[in-house]
Amino acid sequence: xxxxxxxxxxxxxxxxxxxxxxxxxxxxxxxxxxxxxxxxxxxxxxxxxxxxxxxxxxxxxxxxxxxxxxxxxxxxxxxxxxxxxxxxxxxxxxxxxxxxxxxxxxxxxxxxxxxxxxxxxxxxxxxxxxxxxxxxxxxxxxxxxxxxxxxxxxxxxxxxxxxxxxxxxxxxxxxxxxxxxxxxxxxxxxxxxxxxxxxxxxxxxxxxxxxxxxxx
Amino acid sequence: xxxxxxxxxxxxxxxxxxxxxxxxxxxxxxxxxxxxxxxxxxxxxxxxxxxxxxxxxxxxxxxxxxxxxxxxxxxxxxxxxxxxxxxxxxxxxxxxxxxxxxxxxxxxxxxxxxxxxxxxxxxxxxxxxxxxxxxxxxxxxxxxxxxxxxxxxxxxxxxxxxxxxxxxxxxxxxxxxxxxxxxxxxxxxxxxxxxxxxxxxxxxxxxxxxxxxxxxxxxxxxxxxxxxxxxxxxxxxxxxxxxxxxxxxxxxxxxxxxxxxxxxxxxxxxxxxxxxxxxxxxxxxxxxxxxxxxxxxxxxxxxxxxxxxxxxxxxxxxxxxxxxxxxxxxxxxxxxxxxxxxxxxxxxxxxxxxxxxxxxxxxxxxxxxxxxxxxxxxxxxxxxxxxxxxxxxxxxxxxxxx
Numbered sequence: 001x002x003x004x005x006x007x008x009x010x011x012x013x014x015x016x017x018x019x020x021x022x023x024x025x026x027x028x029x030x031x032x033x034x035x036x037x038x039x040x041x042x043x044x045x046x047x048x049x050x051x052x053x054x055x056x057x058x059x060x061x062x063x064x065x066x067x068x069x070x071x072x073x074x075x076x077x078x079x080x081x082x083x084x085x086x087x088x089x090x091x092x093x094x095x096x097x098x099x100x101x102x103x104x105x106x107x108x109x110x111x112x113x114x115x116x117x118x119x120x121x122x123x124x125x126x127x128x129x130x131x132x133x134x135x136x137x138x139x140x141x142x143x144x145x146x147x148x149x150x151x152x153x154x155x156x157x158x159x160x161x162x163x164x165x166x167x168x169x170x171x172x173x174x175x176x177x178x179x180x181x182x183x184x185x186x187x188x189x190x191x192x193x194x195x196x197x198x199x200x201x202x203x204x205x206x207x208x209x210x211x212x213x214x215x216x
Numbered sequence: 217x218x219x220x221x222x223x224x225x226x227x228x229x230x231x232x233x234x235x236x237x238x239x240x241x242x243x244x245x246x247x248x249x250x251x252x253x254x255x256x257x258x259x260x261x262x263x264x265x266x267x268x269x270x271x272x273x274x275x276x277x278x279x280x281x282x283x284x285x286x287x288x289x290x291x292x293x294x295x296x297x298x299x300x301x302x303x304x305x306x307x308x309x310x311x312x313x314x315x316x317x318x319x320x321x322x323x324x325x326x327x328x329x330x331x332x333x334x335x336x337x338x339x340x341x342x343x344x345x346x347x348x349x350x351x352x353x354x355x356x357x358x359x360x361x362x363x364x365x366x367x368x369x370x371x372x373x374x375x376x377x378x379x380x381x382x383x384x385x386x387x388x389x390x391x392x393x394x395x396x397x398x399x400x401x402x403x404x405x406x407x408x409x410x411x412x413x414x415x416x417x418x419x420x421x422x423x424x425x426x427x428x429x430x431x432x433x434x435x436x437x438x439x440x441x442x443x444x445x446x447x448x449x450x451x452x453x454x455x456x457x458x459x460x461x462x463x464x465x466x467x468x469x470x471x472x473x474x475x476x477x478x479x480x481x482x483x484x485x486x487x488x489x490x491x492x493x494x495x496x497x498x499x500x501x502x503x504x505x506x507x508x509x510x511x512x513x514x515x516x517x518x519x520x521x522x523x524x525x526x527x528x529x530x531x532x533x534x535x536x537x538x539x540x541x542x543x544x545x546x547x548x549x550x551x552x553x554x555x556x557x558x559x560x561x562x563x564x565x566x567x568x569x570x571x572x573x574x575x576x577x578x579x580x581x582x583x584x585x586x587x588x589x590x591x592x593x594x595x596x597x598x599x600x601x602x603x604x605x606x607x608x609x610x611x612x613x614x615x616x617x618x
Contacts, residue, residue, distance in 0.1 A: 002470040002471070002472050002473065002488065003472075003473055003474075003475060004472045004473065004474050004475075004481065004484035004485055004487075004488050005484065006475070006476070006480070006481070006484065010417065010419075015419075020417040020418055020419065021418065021419070023413055023417075024351075024413060024414045024415075024418060027410060027413050027414060028351055028414075037358050037361075048368075049365075049368045049369040049372065051371075051372040051387075052368060052372045052373070053372040053373050074518055077518050078283070078284070078517055078518045080280060080284040080285070080287050080288070110287050110290075110376065111373060111376060112286075112287040112376075112378040113372060113373075113378065113386075114283075114284075114287075114517055117386070117517055118516075118517050118518055126372070168372070168387055169372070169386075169387075172386055172387055172388075173387045173388035173389075173390065174319075174387065174388025174508070174509040174510075175509075175510065176508060176510070179510075191390050191391060192388070194508060197388055197506060198388070198389050198390055198391040198393070198394055198504075199391075199504065199506060200394075200501060200502050200503055200504035200505070201394055201395070201398055201501050201502065201504075202502060203398075203498060203501070203502045
């Protein structure tokens, strides 16, 4: 248990010459000539990480142009804020469920990403699009067509290939393949698998032991 | 009377000036309201009024599964969401009897310490800004941005992380993440030195903090303070040391303690915690073991409270989706588990009646209890020191009102 250091009383020279204030001013003067860290936002864009939880979208099946959703209702069940509303009917011949409406209230959503994680067919996704503020509520109440067009917007803006794009929540990094449904066992980078996972980085000996406590 | 001139006019007339400080006051860090009764510039009576940010998190959690209530904890102490996630998950795991894998424990400890650094950075920034040091504010946000970018890379969100999962974590770390984090820890002690250069010995800072808001060790314990606010008074109490959870038992760190119990000592304690957290993160990066990040016993994310009549056969489970009978996890009973978040001791108390959703979730939030100590700190002091005292307790109203 380390005692914290308290500032020692300064001497009379320091008091008269404002030494500690001069030191602080010297630091700020030095920073004046260092590289700016401010990002001029609308002009300079931040780089958004893969798997950023932004605007909602329904993945468009490249072959049929329709949604992949099979109306299993897992996303609507797991959603903590109950912002997903799905209605469906059953095809009398094929016994398949057909989605009638799929709605997401973006204003209720808390962006936890549970829906994309539980979806067995990777149909719903939180894209990397983050600029979708709006002046009215109806335009952020997404219906199925809007969600599909969100997917198109995302592909257009990010330039990602819909055939190879894998969201980290569809197939969680470090997840055991055997525990995933068949559609979620996507080809992923080596690093995402259990075998190729990132290892600890050995540190230089001097830095790895001994406390930094009390360092000034 | 010959002493008339010594007394302030108001007191002589038996009148005190009532000042309603907040809830829109920027220096109260949110929506804290203080009813102050002033005699001149001296605070005679201080009454905190809380509840402006009440969202009913505890009640909301009663209608949700354990997995669903985890994202709510992001919104308690919204500047250290990771630590709240871990606190909630550790409590639920204790209730359900699940042991997370060792790799998940290390990752959780790592992100906890990252959130401690980012929380203390925001505290230092605003505390210094309240007292009048503008430059530190900007410097702190520079480093905080770095940590938030790392969070974004790890879990897809900067503030509302929702990162843990019952029985582990949701995403594994990548090599790029570990390297960036290591680079951060290499450079961070230098940055702390910059903040210290600016304010540590600055005479205005010393005048505003030394000898202000003094709490003896006994008083601090009686008021129920925890975390750096308690350790500033010299009480050696840290849950990471005394009831270790996750990977803390395997790691080496020290608990900084103050001596005088004033605003300056609480400030020094948190500055030392920067170094300790940095040291902890480096140890986690170095020792990070290989293995799964999610326990095999972990319940499905859709913790359907309805009973399932499917039982798993161990011989069949290889290659198949493992089906577990969800209901067996939801044992009856109650549990209180506390973790050390940047503000202090965050405790979760769950009462389970076996339905799969908590019958009661109570949150022991450090900020609520810390605000209760404001009268003891402020009464008898000057009105300008009220701001310094609020800052030194590091309260977040989202957690206080919850």
